[in-house]
Amino acid sequence: MGKIFKNKLKKTKIIAGDDLGVFFKSEKNSHQESYVSRNSPHISKERIHLAKFSFIFIFSLFILKSTSLALFPGDIRGIPRSIVSKTVKSPVPEIFDRNNKLLVTSVRTKRASIRNPVNPIETARLIKAVLPLWDEERLVKKLEKRSYVELADDISDVEHYDILNSGVAEVEFHPVWRRIYTNKELASHVIGYSGRDLVGLSGIEKTIPKSKLLQKDINLSIDITVQFHLEDEIKKGIDLYNADSGFGIVIDVISGEIIASASLPTFDPNIINKNYSKDEFKKATFNQVMQGSYELGSVMKIMTLAMALEDKSINLNDTFDDTICIKIAANRCLKNYNNDNASKPINPVECLVRSSNRCMAQIAQIVGRSKQKSFLQEAGLLDEYFLEIFETGSPLIPEKWSDNSMITISFGQGLGVVPLSFASGVASIVNGGYRIKPTLYSLNKRDQRGHSIIREEVSEKLRYAMRQVVKNGSGAQADIPGYAVIGKTGTADIPCNGSYGGCGNRTAFVGAFPGWEPQYVILVSFERPKANINKGVKRNSSYWNAGPTAGNIIRLIAPILNVEYDEKKEVELSTYSEFKKETL
Amino acid sequence: MFKVFVYSLLLTFISLIVSNQIISHEIKNQTRKLNNINAVIQHEENKENLLKTDWVVRTSPARLKILSDKHRSTLKLSPAKGKNIKFIKLEEIR
Numbered sequence: 276m277g278k279i280f281k282n283k284l285k286k287t288k289i290i291a292g293d294d295l296g297v298f299f300k301s302e303k304n305s306h307q308e309s310y311v312s313r314n315s316p317h318i319s320k321e322r323i324h325l326a327k328f329s330f331i332f333i334f335s336l337f338i339l340k341s342t343s344l345a346l347f348p349g350d351i352r353g354i355p356r357s358i359v360s361k362t363v364k365s366p367v368p369e370i371f372d373r374n375n376k377l378l379v380t381s382v383r384t385k386r387a388s389i390r391n392p393v394n395p396i397e398t399a400r401l402i403k404a405v406l407p408l409w410d411e412e413r414l415v416k417k418l419e420k421r422s423y424v425e426l427a428d429d430i431s432d433v434e435h436y437d438i439l440n441s442g443v444a445e446v447e448f449h450p451v452w453r454r455i456y457t458n459k460e461l462a463s464h465v466i467g468y469s470g471r472d473l474v475g476l477s478g479i480e481k482t483i484p485k486s487k488l489l490q491k492d493i494n495l496s497i498d499i500t501v502q503f504h505l506e507d508e509i510k511k512g513i514d515l516y517n518a519d520s521g522f523g524i525v526i527d528v529i530s531g532e533i534i535a536s537a538s539l540p541t542f543d544p545n546i547i548n549k550n551y552s553k554d555e556f557k558k559a560t561f562n563q564v565m566q567g568s569y570e571l572g573s574v575m576k577i578m579t580l581a582m583a584l585e586d587k588s589i590n591l592n593d594t595f596d597d598t599i600c601i602k603i604a605a606n607r608c609l610k611n612y613n614n615d616n617a618s619k620p621i622n623p624v625e626c627l628v629r630s631s632n633r634c635m636a637q638i639a640q641i642v643g644r645s646k647q648k649s650f651l652q653e654a655g656l657l658d659e660y661f662l663e664i665f666e667t668g669s670p671l672i673p674e675k676w677s678d679n680s681m682i683t684i685s686f687g688q689g690l691g692v693v694p695l696s697f698a699s700g701v702a703s704i705v706n707g708g709y710r711i712k713p714t715l716y717s718l719n720k721r722d723q724r725g726h727s728i729i730r731e732e733v734s735e736k737l738r739y740a741m742r743q744v745v746k747n748g749s750g751a752q753a754d755i756p757g758y759a760v761i762g763k764t765g766t767a768d769i770p771c772n773g774s775y776g777g778c779g780n781r782t783a784f785v786g787a788f789p790g791w792e793p794q795y796v797i798l799v800s801f802e803r804p805k806a807n808i809n810k811g812v813k814r815n816s817s818y819w820n821a822g823p824t825a826g827n828i829i830r831l832i833a834p835i836l837n838v839e840y841d842e843k844k845e846v847e848l849s850t851y852s853e854f855k856k857e858t859l
Numbered sequence: 860m861f862k863v864f865v866y867s868l869l870l871t872f873i874s875l876i877v878s879n880q881i882i883s884h885e886i887k888n889q890t891r892k893l894n895n896i897n898a899v900i901q902h903e904e905n906k907e908n909l910l911k912t913d914w915v916v917r918t919s920p921a922r923l924k925i926l927s928d929k930h931r932s933t934l935k936l937s938p939a940k941g942k943n944i945k946f947i948k949l950e951e952i953r
Contacts, residue, residue, distance in 0.1 A: 323861075327864060330868065334868075334871050334875070337875055338871070338875065341875060341878045341879060341882065342878075376915065377911065377912070377915045380908060380911070380912050381908075382905060382908050382909055382912065383901070383905050455912050457912055457915040457916050457919065458915075458916075458919050458920075458921070459919075459921070461919070461920070461921065499919075499920060500920050502920075503919075503920035503921060503924070504920075507921075507924070755941075757941045757942060758941065830938075830940075830941075831938050833941055834938070834939040834940060834941045834943075834944055835939070837944075838941070839946050840941030840942055840944060840946070842942070
């Protein structure tokens with residue numbers, strides 16, 4: 276603030292405050308000292324002027340600011356924190372399906388609690404009158420033991436009013452958010468559930484806080500109508516075949532989007548924290564599609580055939596003797612399912628149609644175990660599969676990939692695969708041979724095909740062979756006119772006590788539609804299904820359960836998914852003429 | 860002169876205090892109004908959310924299926940069939 280003014284008499288520059296300097300300087304300036312002593316009234320006046328102008332300046336600022344605030348109150352910058360905290364937006368986003376149908380939302384409710392009641396017995400009596408679910412004695416004990424007791428979550432306006440009028444003064448109400456799962460059990464394994472105060476505990480709900488999705492609403496790849504049909508048909512199947520459980524999945528073969536994923540038994544995420552016993556909870560929340568690892572049986576033969584054709588170890592005109600003995604133990608020959616052996620040599624397509632174990636074992640022996648392992652790895656079957664949710668399983672790989680393992684794996688035993696990764700592998704086989712990465716987020720059918728795992732011509736041959744299975748083989752009950760469904764059935768023994776047999780079986784059907792240019796892959800499986808003679812189900816093999824269930828699902832969902840319907844179109848081997856069709 | 864200055868300073872102080880009181884009162888008033896509006900918005904949004912949720916629950920596929928089964932005899936509803944859908948190729952339109 277050094278205000279400079281001039282001493283007119285002596286033409287010397289004097290700076291205000293210089294007189295104070297004399298107290299701090301060891302060497303006194305005799306010239307300035309004499310000036311100060313001579314002109315002290317003049318300096319005092321200068322100081323007053325300085326102080327006056329400073330005050331006037333500061334107060335002018337105050338007045339200006341106050342006037343502007345008084346005249347333009349709307350210009351108050353910043354909203355008090357207390358108001359911000361009361362904003363109406365839910366802290367967790369809403370979840371929609373691929374068609375913008377609401378799956379999960381949050382609503383504000385109230386939680387009633389009580390703090391330090393004066394008379395616990397009287398308080399419990401009054402509370403019991405308005406909240407009848409409370410046991411009075413239990414409430415008294417709680418009130419006597421604790422200083423803070425939560426009375427009820429999600430209370431309605433009527434309950435709120437009743438509690439206020441009950442005469443209990445110590446009651447408190449806290450606003451809380453609650454997740455509502457609008458479709459109850461539908462897609463519950465994918466969506467997951469949340470606990471108190473919107474804390475996600477499984478599925479997509481659990482991944483939300485850890486991803487960058489917290490700020491915007493989420494569109495899943497799930498189509499809720501397709502999901503309903505998938506779950507409904509599997510539920511009907513479980514009842515009809517008296518199966519222990521069942522699961523199904525529908526995947527887009529181009530984008531990898533999971534259109535529907537069902538694992539039954541299932542649960543209602545709205546009441547999962549209240550209405551399930553420990554065992555029920557464990558069974559219901561287990562996601563078989565993504566967490567399970569199963570031997571799916573003969574559906575694996577698709578992989579064996581694809582591997583051999585890609586390796587050029589065989590071609591479709593090669594033939595295999597279905598009657599020879601392939602030793603898998605000291606004195607045991609490998610058997611075909613139901614000992615159904617072909618009387619004459621058969622080609623690879625017939626091998627698949629007849630679901631011959633012996634044939635597949637021979638093919639695997641030609642290719643070799645190292646190539647088998649690397650092909651399955653390439654197809655994604657041996658990966659610990661990564662998906663956007665935490666609940667993912669890993670394959671059960673034999674400790675030693677021996678020759679015996681190679682043989683059993685060729686027809687679908689001895690290797691546990693995660694159903695989702697298997698369905699993705701099949702999608703990669705039928706979509707022209709490109710690896711896909713399954714996703715739970717909507718990509719609007721964007722092409723997400725990755726690197727090639729088999730050539731286009733091998734993919735076409737496989738589609739042709741799979742079509743023959745549905746037309747002339749064990750998949751006949753999944754053949755829905757107009758879609759030329761392609762697929763393969765599988766019936767695998769469930770291992771127990773270290774061996775196979777006597778513990779029931781797991782049946783599966785994996786297919787794709789429309790057969791001429793597959794858009795979707797479907798996988799359906801039942802655990803321990805039984806024959807139901809009264810309802811026309813003669814046996815417990817996949818032909819009788821997984822096949823027809825898959826067929827029903829395709830019939831219902833194909834029109835919803837806008838899949839082209841054409842009764843005249845067929846799956847043909849257009850380019851590759853080396854195959855003699857008449858051998859079939 | 861100095862006295863005038865001191866009095867004017869005092870007057871300024873008093874007027875500042877008064878105007879600050881008026882402004883702070885006005886701010887409190889506006890804040891209260893804002894809170895009330897927020898509460899109303901919150902209530903309405905919650906109501907809208909509940910209605911939206913209620914609508915989704917009522918029109919969920921499972922519920923529609925139950926309704927369809929219940930009134931099958933009169934409505935004769937059945938799932939869409941592929942052959943009832945005509946696919947028009949872009950080339951055909953051109």
